[in-house]
Amino acid sequence: MLKRPNYLASLAASALLAVFVGLPVVLHAQDAVIVTETTAVVEAVEEEAPPYTTMEALQADPMLYAKFMIDNLWILIAAALVFIMHAGFSAVESGLCRSKNAVNILTKNLFIVATGILTYAAVGFSLMYPGDSWIANGWLGFGGFGIGYSPTVTDAETVFAKLTPAGYGLDMTTWADFIFQAMFAATAATIVSGAVAERVKLAPFMIFATLLLAILYPITGSWQWGGGWLSEAGFKDFAGSTIVHGVGGFAALACVIVLGPRLGKYLPNGKIRPILGHNMPLVAIGVFLLFLGWFGFNGGSVLSADPVLVSLVFVTTAIAGAAGIIAAMFGSWAILKKPDLSMALNGALAGLVGITAGADTVTPLSAVIIGAIAGILVVFAVIFFDKIKIDDPVGAISVHGVCGIWGTLAVGIFSFDAAHTVAIQALGTFSICATAFIFSLIVFGLLKLVMGVRVSAEEETAGLDIGEHGQEAYPDFQPVSEA
Amino acid sequence: MKKIEAIIKPFKLEEVKDALADLGIEGMTVSEVKGFGRQKGHTEIYRGSEYTVDFLPKIKIEVVLSDALLESATAAIVKAAKTGKIGDGKVFVSSVEEAIRIRTDETGEDAV
Numbered sequence: 001m002l003k004r005p006n007y008l009a010s011l012a013a014s015a016l017l018a019v020f021v022g023l024p025v026v027l028h029a030q031d032a033v034i035v036t037e038t039t040a041v042v043e044a045v046e047e048e049a050p051p052y053t054t055m056e057a058l059q060a061d062p063m064l065y066a067k068f069m070i071d072n073l074w075i076l077i078a079a080a081l082v083f084i085m086h087a088g089f090s091a092v093e094s095g096l097c098r099s100k101n102a103v104n105i106l107t108k109n110l111f112i113v114a115t116g117i118l119t120y121a122a123v124g125f126s127l128m129y130p131g132d133s134w135i136a137n138g139w140l141g142f143g144g145f146g147i148g149y150s151p152t153v154t155d156a157e158t159v160f161a162k163l164t165p166a167g168y169g170l171d172m173t174t175w176a177d178f179i180f181q182a183m184f185a186a187t188a189a190t191i192v193s194g195a196v197a198e199r200v201k202l203a204p205f206m207i208f209a210t211l212l213l214a215i216l217y218p219i220t221g222s223w224q225w226g227g228g229w230l231s232e233a234g235f236k237d238f239a240g241s242t243i244v245h246g247v248g249g250f251a252a253l254a255c256v257i258v259l260g261p262r263l264g265k266y267l268p269n270g271k272i273r274p275i276l277g278h279n280m281p282l283v284a285i286g287v288f289l290l291f292l293g294w295f296g297f298n299g300g301s302v303l304s305a306d307p308v309l310v311s312l313v314f315v316t317t318a319i320a321g322a323a324g325i326i327a328a329m330f331g332s333w334a335i336l337k338k339p340d341l342s343m344a345l346n347g348a349l350a351g352l353v354g355i356t357a358g359a360d361t362v363t364p365l366s367a368v369i370i371g372a373i374a375g376i377l378v379v380f381a382v383i384f385f386d387k388i389k390i391d392d393p394v395g396a397i398s399v400h401g402v403c404g405i406w407g408t409l410a411v412g413i414f415s416f417d418a419a420h421t422v423a424i425q426a427l428g429t430f431s432i433c434a435t436a437f438i439f440s441l442i443v444f445g446l447l448k449l450v451m452g453v454r455v456s457a458e459e460e461t462a463g464l465d466i467g468e469h470g471q472e473a474y475p476d477f478q479p480v481s482e483a
Numbered sequence: 484m485k486k487i488e489a490i491i492k493p494f495k496l497e498e499v500k501d502a503l504a505d506l507g508i509e510g511m512t513v514s515e516v517k518g519f520g521r522q523k524g525h526t527e528i529y530r531g532s533e534y535t536v537d538f539l540p541k542i543k544i545e546v547v548l549s550d551a552l553l554e555s556a557t558a559a560i561v562k563a564a565k566t567g568k569i570g571d572g573k574v575f576v577s578s579v580e581e582a583i584r585i586r587t588d589e590t591g592e593d594a595v
Contacts (some may be wrong), residue, residue, distance in 0.1 A: 274529035336528055343530065383531035395530070 055160040068164075071171035074305035075180050081296020082183035084289055086113050086190065091286030093194040094473075096277035096342065096394045100463025101198045102473035108193040108202070112209055116186025119213040121147055124185055125178050127218035129226045138229035141222060149174045171304050180300055184244055187297075188217050191248025192440075194394035195256050198275075199263070199460050202468045204447040208255070208440070216439045217247055220432045235428035236420050239301035241357030241407035242429040247436040249401025253390065254440035258448055261391030263460050272386050275393065280341060287345040291321055294352045298359045313359040317352065320359075320371030324351020327375025335379060343379050346395045350378035350403040357404075357425075358411035366414035373410075374403045405429050484579040484595055485553045489544045490518060490572040491564040496542050502563035503546065506555055510595070512545045522570035541572060547579050549592045 052058040059065050090109040094102045122145060126133075130141025149162040164170075165177050189209045196205065221243045223230040237243050267273055277283060298317045302309045328347020333339040351371030355362075362370065381398035390397065408429040412422030447453050454460075459467030466472065491499060496513065503511065517538035524537035548556060557574055565571055582594040 272532040274532040274534050276529055336531055338528060340528070340530060379531075386531060 053160070055156060055163070058160075058164070068171050071304040072173055072176050074310070075172045075176045075300055075303070078296035078300025079176070079180040079183050081293050082180070082187065082300065083113075083293075085183075085187055085293035085297065088286045088289030088291075088293060089187070089190045089194070091282045091289065092345075093197060093286075093394055095279040095282030095284075095286060096194075097197050098275065098463070099278040099474055100465055100472075102278070102465060103469050103471050104202065104464035105193070105197050106473075107469065108197075108205060108209075109190055111206055112189045112193060112213075113186050115206070115210050116189060116213050117182050119210060120182040120185045120218070121178070123214055124218040125181060127215075127226075128181065128221045129177075130222060134228075138227075138232060139223065140219060141226065141228070147174065147178045184240060184297070185213055185217055188240075188244045188248040188251075189213050191245065191396050191400045192252045192255055194396040195252035195392045196259055197393050198464065199454055200255075200259060201451075201453055201455050202464075204444075204451055204453045208444055208447060211443055212247075212251055212440070216251065216436060217243075220247055220435055223432065224428065230428045230431070233427065234419055234421075234424050236361065236411050236415065236417075236425065237357050237408060237428065238360050238411075239298045239356045241353055241404045242432050245353045245356065245400040245404035246408065246429055246433045249397050249399070249404050250433040250437040251440040252392070253397045253401055254437045255444045255453075256390055256392060256397065258441065258444045259453055261389060262393070263457060265391050266389050277342065277393075283342060283345055287348050291348060291352065294321065294356075298356060302360060309360050312364075315364050316355055316359045316362060316367040319364050319367040320351040320355030320374070321348050322351070323368045323371030324348050324354065324375035324378075327351070327372040328379050329375075331376045331379045335383075342395075343382065346378050346382065346399050347375035349399045350374040353400055353403040354407035354410060357407040358415055358420075361411065361415040361417050361420065363414075363416065366410075370407065370410045370414060374406055377402055377406055401433070405433060484547055484582055484592060485550055486577050486579045487544070487546045487548070487553070487556060487560065488575040488577070489546075489560050489564065490516070490541050490574075491544065491560075492566065492570060492572060493540055493542045495564045495566075496544075498563040499544060499560055502559040503556060506552065506559055508546060508548055508552060508556060510546070514543045514545075516541050516543045520570070520573070539570065547582055547595050549595060 052061070052064055057064075058068060086109060090106055093109065094105045097105055123142075125147055126143030126145070127141070130143045133143045134141040153159055153162065163173050163175075165172065165174055170177060189212050192209065192212065193205070218226075222228045224235055224237055224243055225231070262275060264273055265275060294317055295314055298313045299310050302313055304310075324347040325344055326347075328350065329339050329344040331347075332343040336343075351374045354370045354374030355367055358370070359367075378395065378398045381402040382392075382395045385392055385397060392398065409422055409425050411420050412425035444453060455464060455467055463472075489499070493515075500511070503509075518541050519537055519539055522539065524535050524539060526533055526535050528534075544560070546556065553576065557576065560574055581590065582592075583590050584594040
């Protein structure tokens with residue numbers, strides 16, 4: 001048995017935590033003046049609409065064109081930063097699973113990046129942003145196959161109308177808009193790959209991921225970012241706590257329910273057998289890469305290089321991530337007797353997911369609270385899901401599903417824009433998360449009926465690297481294990 | 484010829500190797516093993532679930548030597564590997580029927 005709980009340590013940890021949450025709450029009350037000032041600045045910024053209507057006018061005005069170039073450039077940089085998150089996901093997932101499944105996990109991650117970009121180019125982008133081409137108004141729209149603009153078009157008016165999405169008020173090219181959003185799509189699907197790792201069959205997973213990217217993600221996204229019924233209702237999801245993370249998390253939950261836990265994880269006597277990750281340094285590096293990418297994920301969601309908003313978003317994002325780390329680290333110390341590194345790393349991501357819905361509409365002090373609560377939530381959620389026999393090797397459901405909902409609701413609580421209410425936030429997050437869950441239950445359930453979604457027991461024991469790929473991740477120093 | 488198999492605590496490897504080298508014994512095979520005797524394991528915790536680690540890492544040293552060196556070698560190993568705490572390990576001695584040096588085809592005591 002672990003030594004008798006060190007009550008002094010638990011007390012110290014709880015006290016630190018109380019200070020961390022209590023102090024910001026107290027200071028939050030003094031925020032009123034700062035809040036009104038920031039709100040005024042933010043509103044002034046948002047009211048500016050692009051004044052150009054032709055490419056000639058845009059390029060003839062050096063100031064306008066310079067602003068266009070800077071806004072566009074920031075979006076491209078942000079897209080590249082979001083891309084790096086896939087390196088982060090790959091490292092986190094493979095590090096938290098056993099070495100005998102590393103090749104399989106990396107293959108799934110690689111597939112998702114590729115499929116994400118291609119599917120989004122083919123149909124996803126125009127399903128998510130149908131413009132005026134709604135089929136079922138506010139619920140389903142489609143702007144046509146492809147990205148929506150080809151470099152071979154030379155007609156001046158078409159060039160302008162198609163190349164710059166000035167129609168919906170964005171100061172960037174259609175390609176920049178596309179590539180930034182395409183990177184987001186893939187991150188939603190990769191959340192599922194972590195939760196189903198170590199026992200899912202490759203082919204049905206690929207089919208499911210493609211359908212998630214082609215149908216579920218863009219359609220639910222269109223309800224908000226594409227100008228659909230949720231945006232009409234006043235729902236706010238700045239960078240996707242619900243649209244990306246909630247969708248991924250609840251799709252993951254449905255798939256894990258259909259798939260079942262790993263062999264030997266839950267013993268018949270009710271005990272939970274931990275299955276240790278094989279490389280903690282890799283997990284840590286992965287989380288740092290994800291944190292880095294989040295500056296693009298949230299920073300780019302301002303959809304311009306506006307210095308006030310982007311700076312604020314960088315600050316709230318970093319603060320929430322930091323608060324998540326501290327909360328999860330000390331939370332796990334208090335609850336589990338020792339600080340758990342993997343929980344602290346999950347805490348970083350939880351804080352980041354939590355701030356993603358409102359990074360541009362909360363104060364830095366609110367960001368501390370949002371991140372800290374997310375960090376505590378994730379510790380409890382990981383333990384909870386294990387208790388109800390939902391086997392999630394990487395904590396994806398806890399980090400993205402649970403904290404995605406929290407982050408979305410938090411906007412209703414902490415936003416300095418009075419138009420955001422918990423009720424509307426709840427409407428948005430529960431409708432999208434429920435849709436993701438039901439869609440995934442049906443699709444993955446059908447795949448289970450038609451082709452089976454789980455590898456055989458022998459293959460699972462020997463490792464998916466051998467079974468699915470005929471390859472090993474560490475052939476030099478890892479003997480292949482049988483039974 | 485005799486074979487000594489010694490299971491010792493990993494951090495004692497250098498000391499034991501040096502003690503054997505002082506006696507003129509410079510060939511040995513070392514493997515990383517896991518095991519337990521009367522020393523119990525310990526409890527660890529991973530993401531909220533506790534588990535016991537029964538098998539503790541040890542080092543196994545195998546030395547084949549002439550009968551003349553046996554007593555001093557075993558004494559040297561025991562002295563170097565002892566900490567006085569539980570889990571110090573064990574030494575086993577067995578007889579070896581034949582030994583062959585691959586490079587030169589020497590056999591018997593010339594090969595060890």
